[in-house]
Amino acid sequence: MVDIHAHLLPFLDDGSSSLEESLEMADMAVSEGITAVIATPHHANGIYDNEASRVREEVASLQKLLELRNIPLKVASGQEIRGFNDLLRDYERGTLLTLADSSYLLLEFPSGQVPAKAKEWIYELGLSGVTVVIAHPERNKELAASPEKLADFIEAGALAQVTSHSLTGGFGRSVQKTALQMCRSRLIHFVASDAHNVKARPFALREAYSLLEKEAGKELADSCRRNSELLLAGEAIPYEEPLLPKKRWSFFSK
Numbered sequence: 545m546v547d548i549h550a551h552l553l554p555f556l557d558d559g560s561s562s563l564e565e566s567l568e569m570a571d572m573a574v575s576e577g578i579t580a581v582i583a584t585p586h587h588a589n590g591i592y593d594n595e596a597s598r599v600r601e602e603v604a605s606l607q608k609l610l611e612l613r614n615i616p617l618k619v620a621s622g623q624e625i626r627g628f629n630d631l632l633r634d635y636e637r638g639t640l641l642t643l644a645d646s647s648y649l650l651l652e653f654p655s656g657q658v659p660a661k662a663k664e665w666i667y668e669l670g671l672s673g674v675t676v677v678i679a680h681p682e683r684n685k686e687l688a689a690s691p692e693k694l695a696d697f698i699e700a701g702a703l704a705q706v707t708s709h710s711l712t713g714g715f716g717r718s719v720q721k722t723a724l725q726m727c728r729s730r731l732i733h734f735v736a737s738d739a740h741n742v743k744a745r746p747f748a749l750r751e752a753y754s755l756l757e758k759e760a761g762k763e764l765a766d767s768c769r770r771n772s773e774l775l776l777a778g779e780a781i782p783y784e785e786p787l788l789p790k791k792r793w794s795f796f797s798k
């Protein structure tokens with residue numbers, strides 16, 4: 545399995561707090577059957593700034609250490625970028641990273657609402673050949689209440705990533721229900737761990753896929769698994785239209 549969103553790098557944010565913890569997380573990932581992790585420290589979220597060059601340095605040094613310790617995990621560079629006013633300018637300046645140098649960029653919204661410029665970012669980055677992957681929409685209050693807004697972003701070219709702990713119930717029943725509903729409605733293209741540590745926020749990716757398979761079908765779980773592999777390989781992810789017509793959302797979201 546490939547994990548496209550995890551806070552595996554030490555010292556950079558509220559994820560791993562030491563090299564030892566990063567190595568423990570890497571061991572845990574391997575034991576779950578994860579072969580590659582895209583390290584996505586927070587960037588531009590008002591607390592943490594981790595520009596491209598810094599992330600690349602940390603990835604290279606962790607990868608070297610993993611090889612020395614014979615831990616068979618590939619680490620690639622990325623960022624979890626909070627939508628901010630100068631997003632497009634900074635993309636042009638080269639301080640932002642796509643996921644594993646692919647044409648996919650992980651974008652996070654604040655938990656309470658969707659930024660007014662969200663659609664503009666999706667559209668403008670799309671013109672530069674970059675596809676926005678919306679991080680954990682099931683944890684965003686506005687998208688959870690109005691999933692037709694997520695459908696609209698997907699129709700505008702974005703993709704979306706659900707977090708393993710949302711599926712397994714780690715954030716409560718309501719988030720779990722929203723996550724499953726978004727998956728069943730084909731609004732989700734990736735499952736990722738958003739792992740922060742080994743105890744409170746581990747990977748739980750295998751558990752999440754098996755739950756997804758049980759609740760939403762093997763075909764969807766397989767397609768999410770394959771999409772993460774395609775992304776890492778720098779290949780295009782097939783577009784799939786959201787399943788529910790937009791006008792029926794209000795009925796289904798009750």
Ligand SMILES: [Fe+2]
Nearest residue numbers: 549551624738
């Ligand atoms: Fe994250």
